Amino acid sequence: MTHEIIEKQGSSVVVLRGDVDLSSSPEARKLLLSCIDGSDRVLVDLSGVTYIDSSGIASLVEALQVSKKNGKQFALAAASEPTRRVLELARLDKVFKMHATVEEGINAEG
Amino acid sequence: MSDYQSKESEPSVRVTFPAQAGELQRVREVVRRTCVECGCSAALANDLVIAVGEACQNVVRHAYRDVDDGEATLEIFCRDGAVEFRLHDNAPPMDNEKLKPVWPKKVQAGGLGVCLIHDIMDEVEHLPLPSGHGNLLRMVKSFKRDPE
Numbered sequence A: 001m002t003h004e005i006i007e008k009q010g011s012s013v014v015v016l017r018g019d020v021d022l023s024s025s026p027e028a029r030k031l032l033l034s035c036i037d038g039s040d041r042v043l044v045d046l047s048g049v050t051y052i053d054s055s056g057i058a059s060l061v062e063a064l065q066v067s068k069k070n071g072k073q074f075a076l077a078a079a080s081e082p083t084r085r086v087l088e089l090a091r092l093d094k095v096f097k098m099h100a101t102v103e104e105g106i107n108a109e110g
Numbered sequence B: 001m002s003d004y005q006s007k008e009s010e011p012s013v014r015v016t017f018p019a020q021a022g023e024l025q026r027v028r029e030v031v032r033r034t035c036v037e038c039g040c041s042a043a044l045a046n047d048l049v050i051a052v053g054e055a056c057q058n059v060v061r062h063a064y065r066d067v068d069d070g071e072a073t074l075e076i077f078c079r080d081g082a083v084e085f086r087l088h089d090n091a092p093p094m095d096n097e098k099l100k101p102v103w104p105k106k107v108q109a110g111g112l113g114v115c116l117i118h119d120i121m122d123e124v125e126h127l128p129l130p131s132g133h134g135n136l137l138r139m140v141k142s143f144k145r146d147p148e
Helices: A025-038 A055-071 A081-089 A102-107 B021-037 B042-063 B113-120
Strands: A004-007 A009-019 A041-052 A074-078 B001-002 B013-019 B071-079 B082-089 B123-128 B135-142
Touching: A004 A025, A009 A025, A009 A102, A009 B042, A025 A041, A025 A055, A025 B071, A041 A081, A041 A102, A055 A074, A055 A081, A055 B042, A074 A102, A081 B042, B013 B021, B021 B042, B021 B071, B021 B082, B042 B071, B042 B113, B042 B135, B082 B113
Parallel strands: A009 A041, A041 A074
Antiparallel strands: A004 A009, B001 B013, B013 B071, B071 B082, B082 B135, B123 B135
16 A cells, blocks of 8 residues: 545545555554544545455544544545445445545535 | 366365465455456456455454464365355464354444455355364355356
């Protein structure tokens, strides 16, 4: 997994790429929690994620819960097909705020 | 890493791998390739990668929790209209209760892997090995081949 953080119009956009699995999910978790700590709006760009397992999904769920607890905004954007499929199978596709594109996520209200 | 076999009674593929997180990507690649070779659609192969990936992850995270040098073996059998996976390890026998799918009542980080395996596969069987040491997880998925 590789990542990039882009600050754009008041949002921290966390771009994840590659496989988010047991070997990389601790890094993803740390990264997401750190971004939530430093920003009121965090958007995760999942367009480049080629595979995500339950440990990666757990990182996203934890980030969502920490965001809610701290009154921050947390959303997913441009979910790749493999990511979308796992979220759907895990019955979490309606739990996250999901945007079709990163631009849509950045411009979204609240 | 993988060993292709030609005999009917032998698995199509047998992969033995160190039970370490960094090995899982290679195993998933073997699963995807073999499923497609067995006649699964790309979408089904993706789902099977998810299920078998979770099973392998459980071996690394849970079965070999206190072991650094564990090994696991995945066998894939291409059947007529089905694909069967057998995942063996030499870890202490797992508690069967922990391998039952229980969907979390509320959103939580964790506890999804076993549920995903059961949702995707048609048959899932955990068989403690007779020696009292090791586990065998047998998973089967049936499918219809696309008409050519």
